[in-house]
Amino acid sequence: MQGESCGGAKARSGIVYALGEVPVFRPGDRIRILTRSPIGHYRVPIYLRGKTGSVEAVIEPAGIDNEEEGYGRNAGEKLHYYRIALPMTEIWPEYAGSPRDGLRIEVFETWLERI
Amino acid sequence: MTVPRQGHDHHHHDHDHDHPHAEIARSERPGYYEIMETAVRELLVESKLIGPDEIRRQIEVLDSRSPALGAKVVARAWIDPAFRARLLADGRKACEELGVSFYDDTQLIVLENTEQVHNLIVCTLCSCYPRSVLGLPPDWYKLKPYRSRAVSEPRAVLAEFGTIIPDDVEVRVSDSTAMVRYLVLPRRPEGTKHYGEEQLASLVTRDTMIGVVPASLDAGRTAP
């Protein structure tokens, strides 16, 4: 019973973590921003769809989906936002600046997949 | 246009708070959108959804926020390493230590400029900006050229502000989209070891905290 229905996250202290409590991604994780095309309100810019990067930080505490929040209704469960690091050369094939240059953006959990 | 105090009889002017110009009704016709704003506000107050003084009060809040607050935070971080560490760990909390309250639900991440990294902030989707600690953003920050180009050609954008960053230094652009706001912590200019905190704060302009220019000793003589 303990841990199995909640994705198995159980601390050594015996605490079982609730849904959404434990971030799915951790700093260092390699991720891809999904390529879906929502109709209506979104907060993940098109220039980043499908790009790969890594998680720089987990934003705490968990929050509601701002894309749902825009419609002024129950915006669903709280999940995490993640500060994502991407090299500029990953985003722009013709990037003209330094190869060291980078971008950071906060992205909601439902827009990310692990790679 | 006079502004009646709440609760007074409104048939006579209150002379104790009116300035002469306020007694004269506006001579120029208000625009369409101003009429809309006035009408929406009055209807909301009539329905008691917002209080009659809340707009006025929020204007005072807005007027109390300016780059001087951010400058104070930066100057403190320059002279106090422990504060700097707290600021980088939790920007909002450290600002609150200095009395800068946040009047919304946003968080603050302070981005430290170093020898290796130069930070720049932008909101491509709208105009997210650390208003609690910097006041309202300039028009150029909210307009298309900055918003579209800061993420794709930041060095060209910086050059338009007169800022050249060497190629071996990373230019790192943070695009605000959610509840986190950013503030750049510029590098402390050389030759300021003997400066007091207030003098240091005078070097920190709005544009240094957006990241389009570095802090320099020329600050007082040029535009924000």
Added chain:
Amino acid sequence: MTQTEHLVKRLPNDIGGLPAEPIRQVDHELEPWEKRCHALADVLDFHKIINTEEKRCGVEALGAEMAGRLSYYERWIVAFSNILFRKGILAPAELARKMDEVEARWAAGQAHEGPGRAPP
């Protein structure tokens, strides 16, 4: 692929990376009504009558032409009106009537006392 999908898929405000001109470092002192409009946004968000994200959604919903041609705060006040209608907080006819009243008040050239008057 239709010829119009891109209009649906890209919101008018989603301009990151699009080509644009050099930056003109323009700024302007807010008109009093613009500042009142900004304060209104904050007060509406505080009361959760219209939260910040709803405001953004409302501005996006104006569509490309209005978004491109109205100024920053003009977009906000129109968006607020639309959202308040949708939520049933204000009725379009009510707002239109009040706007006529406000305009008539100014035209009459008198200082009019009423609730929620513009701060100096």
